[in-house]
Amino acid sequence: MFPKSKTGKICVFAQCVLSGALTAVVAGPAQATDDEEDFAPYEGRVVAKRGVVLRTGPSNDYRAVGSKRYGTVVAIACRINGQEVEGNPVWYKLSDASYAWSSERDIVHDGEDPRWC
Numbered sequence: 001m002f003p004k005s006k007t008g009k010i011c012v013f014a015q016c017v018l019s020g021a022l023t024a025v026v027a028g029p030a031q032a033t034d035d036e037e038d039f040a041p042y043e044g045r046v047v048a049k050r051g052v053v054l055r056t057g058p059s060n061d062y063r064a065v066g067s068k069r070y071g072t073v074v075a076i077a078c079r080i081n082g083q084e085v086e087g088n089p090v091w092y093k094l095s096d097a098s099y100a101w102s103s104e105r106d107i108v109h110d111g112e113d114p115r116w117c
Contacts, residue, residue, distance in 0.1 A: 002060035019109065020027045028076050035096070041075035041076055041077050041095045041096070042075070042076040042077075042109055042111070042112075042114040043073060043074070043075060043076070043109060043110070043111075044073070044074050044075075044076045044092065044105060044107040044108060044109035045071065045072070045073050045074070045107065045108055046068045046069065046070055046071060046074065046107055047070070047106060047108050048070065048105070049070055049106075050070070051067050051068055051070050051072075052067060052102045052103070052106040052107065053066075053067050053102075053107075054067060054068065054094065054100035054102055055100060055101045055102070056068040056101070057082070057101055058080050058081075058082025058083065058091035058093075058101045059082050059083035059091075060083055060085070062101065063085065065071065065098070065100050066100060068102070071084065074092075074094050074096055074102075074107060075094060075095045075096040076092045076093070076094060076095065076107070076109060076114045077092075077093045077094065077095035077099065077114070077117075078092075078093050078114055078115050078116060078117065079091065079092050079093070079104065079113070079114045079115070079116060079117065080093065080115035080117040082101070085103040085104075085105045085106075086091075086105050088103065088105050089103055090103075090104035091103055091104060091115065092104055092107055093117055097112045
């Protein structure tokens with residue numbers, strides 16, 4: 001038995017595949033889903049007087065890839081437990097810095113806690 005197209009007509013496999021591809025192109029890009037909206041970044045501010053060093057992972061052992069100055073507003077994608085810094089193991093993954101990491105000790109945020117990575 002042959003598959004039917006969306007219009008109910010019988011089609012050969014290649015026709016259905018091409019028809020589906022053309023429909024996707026004509027329809028345009030997909031809209032954001034509810035899941036994608038849940039990953040919206042949280043906002044924080046650098047409170048360490050010396051600023052923060054951004055790293056490639058959630059530990060001071062990871063390579064430094066940049067820094068942020070005191071008072072800078074940053075976008076936080078999520079948080080994870082990593083190396084303890086002054087007794088606090090939480091690190092933030094920053095979405096406005098090519099997804100670099102910074103210790104929670106150096107950044108504060110208003111509102112609800114960022115989601116876990």
